[in-house]
Amino acid sequence: MEYLIGYIIGVVTYAIISTVMEFVRSVWGTLNVDHSDPGKDVYRIDIDDLDCLNVKKRVILRVKHSDKHSQK
Numbered sequence: 001m002e003y004l005i006g007y008i009i010g011v012v013t014y015a016i017i018s019t020v021m022e023f024v025r026s027v028w029g030t031l032n033v034d035h036s037d038p039g040k041d042v043y044r045i046d047i048d049d050l051d052c053l054n055v056k057k058r059v060i061l062r063v064k065h066s067d068k069h070s071q072k
Contacts, residue, residue: 023060027052031061
């Protein structure tokens with residue numbers, strides 16, 4: 001029984017640490033989707049820290065839908 005409890009604690013600890021490490025190694029940004037033109041959608045990517053983009057391996061994008069004009 002003690003082995004099972006130790007195994008479960010080890011798996012949970014590993015999952016938490018690996019999840020935190022993936023978020024630390026990622027760059028965050030926003031994908032803006034503009035629906036103001038019914039003929040086509042305009043997509044714009046805004047990266048929070050462009051200097052770290054060469055070093056990091058992953059980009060995580062939050063998606064924002066909007067109907068306002070993003071281009072003039």
